[in-house]
Amino acid sequence: MVLFVDYLLNLKCDYMSISVLMSIYRAEKPDYLIMSLHSIINQTMYVSEIIIVEDGPLTIELYSILDEFESKYPIIRRLSLSENHGLGFALSEGLKLCSNELVARMDSDDICKPNRFEVQVKYMETHPEVDVLGSWIDEFYETKENVVSVRRVPENSKELYEFSKKRNPMNHPTVMFRKSSVLKAGGYQTCMLLEDYYLWARMFKMGMVFHNIQESLLYFRLSHDIYKRRGGLKYAITEVKFQIELHKIGYLTIFETIRNIASRFFVRVMPVCIRRRIYRRLLR
Numbered sequence: 001m002v003l004f005v006d007y008l009l010n011l012k013c014d015y016m017s018i019s020v021l022m023s024i025y026r027a028e029k030p031d032y033l034i035m036s037l038h039s040i041i042n043q044t045m046y047v048s049e050i051i052i053v054e055d056g057p058l059t060i061e062l063y064s065i066l067d068e069f070e071s072k073y074p075i076i077r078r079l080s081l082s083e084n085h086g087l088g089f090a091l092s093e094g095l096k097l098c099s100n101e102l103v104a105r106m107d108s109d110d111i112c113k114p115n116r117f118e119v120q121v122k123y124m125e126t127h128p129e130v131d132v133l134g135s136w137i138d139e140f141y142e143t144k145e146n147v148v149s150v151r152r153v154p155e156n157s158k159e160l161y162e163f164s165k166k167r168n169p170m171n172h173p174t175v176m177f178r179k180s181s182v183l184k185a186g187g188y189q190t191c192m193l194l195e196d197y198y199l200w201a202r203m204f205k206m207g208m209v210f211h212n213i214q215e216s217l218l219y220f221r222l223s224h225d226i227y228k229r230r231g232g233l234k235y236a237i238t239e240v241k242f243q244i245e246l247h248k249i250g251y252l253t254i255f256e257t258i259r260n261i262a263s264r265f266f267v268r269v270m271p272v273c274i275r276r277r278i279y280r281r282l283l284r
Contacts, residue, residue, distance in 0.1 A: 017048035018117060018176070019098035023090040024108045025055040030065055032109035032221065037069055039112040045121060050076045053094040056084030088195035091188040098179055107173040111144050111219040119217060120176040131181035131208040132200070134170040137220040144219040151220070153212045160210045164200060165256055169210065172196040174218045181208055193235070194242050201251045236268035 020040055024033065040050060050073075052066065070076045079094055095103065102124060104117060120133055138147045151171055154160050160169040175196075182188075182199065185206055191198040200210070240261050247257040 017046065017100050018102040018104055018121060019100040019179075020047055020050045020104045020106050021053075021091060021094050021098060022050065022106045022108055023053040023055050023087055023094060024058065024062065025084055026058045026062065028058075028062060028108050030059075030061045033062065033065055035111055036106065036108050037065075039110075039114075040106060041073060042114060043112065043117045044115050045118040047117065048075060048100060049098070051094045051097050052076060052078050053090040054078060054080045055086070055090040056081055086190055086192065086195075088188045088190040091195065095179065095182065095187060101179050102176055103179050103182075104176040105173055109221045110173045111221075113217050113219070116174075116217040117176075119213060123211070123213065124176060124178075127211070129209050130211050131203060132170065132175055132177045132210045133213065134172075134174045134176075134211075135213040135217040136215060137171045137174060137218050138216045139220045139222050141222050147219070148222070150216060152214075155212050155214055157210045160212065161204050164197075164204060165252065166260065168194075168197045168200070170196065170200055170212070171218070171220070173220060191242065191245075192238050194238070198242070198245070201246055202249065205249065205251055233269055236265050239264055239268060 022036075037050075040047060054066075058066075066076075066078060070078065077097060079097060081090065081093065091105075102121065104120065106112065116135075120135075124130060124133055134153065136153065137151045138144070139149045139151060140147045153169060153171060154163050163169045181203065185199065185203045185208070188195050188199055204210070243252065243257050243260045243264075246252040247254065252260070
């Protein structure tokens with residue numbers, strides 16, 4: 001409790017209360033989780049609550065870390081799911097517990113830059129028409145000092161809509177959204193590997209407004225097998241089904257659907273070394 005009081009006394013600003021929404025499962029690395037939580041707590045603005053969804057049973061070490069942080073920072077609220085349901089379901093359940101209109105997403109292995117929430121809240125306050133706000137990300141291996149690339153995404157809603165017809169327009173771990181807008185679009189739904197993209201498509205279809213701040217507000221951790229995990233026949237089939245679903249809901253034309261499937265399927269089943277080059281140049 002003493003640490004929590006110190007936390008409150010050291011706050012530099014308090015523009016608006018926000019909820020931070022995170023999901024974790026047993027494969028998470030403890031050290032990464034600790035760094036992620038510290039980056040949320042050590043922000044330049046007040047975070048009123050951190051909602052952590054335990055997507056199925058965790059390891060003893062992960063439970064220990066969560067217990068320790070929860071005892072030090074009462075702003076942490078936990079929801080334990082009896083079994084692993086996947087990210088879409090976990091975030092949907094966690095969103096129900098968020099008590100604030102503004103909700104910031106965060107992954108358990110990424111690191112927020114210290115001013116992330118301050119920059120985003122200030123923008124959302126002055127742009128009430130914006131429903132979803134994201135930013136660029138600094139992609140790194142091992143330590144945040146080892147940034148190897150920056151994923152830049154378009155800025156305004158019109159550009160993002162056109163971009164979304166081909167690729168995911170938002171860096172999911174950076175987004176801050178209005179809870180009421182997300183719920184109006186049906187919230188997070190189960191869509192293997194593409195829960196966020198599916199949500200953005202439905203929100204765009206409803207005429208909601210997106211924006212990306214043109215600077216990096218988050219360090220995004222890369223794993224050395226990332227290009228291997230983003231390929232294979234199973235992944236390719238999942239992506240084909242997703243493109244067909246976007247067509248079914250009226251988001252993609254038949255031409256756009258065929259174009260996306262043709263441009264992506266063979267990349268997913270190519271050897272990893274070739275996929276790595278194509279992905280970094282064309283599919284980001």
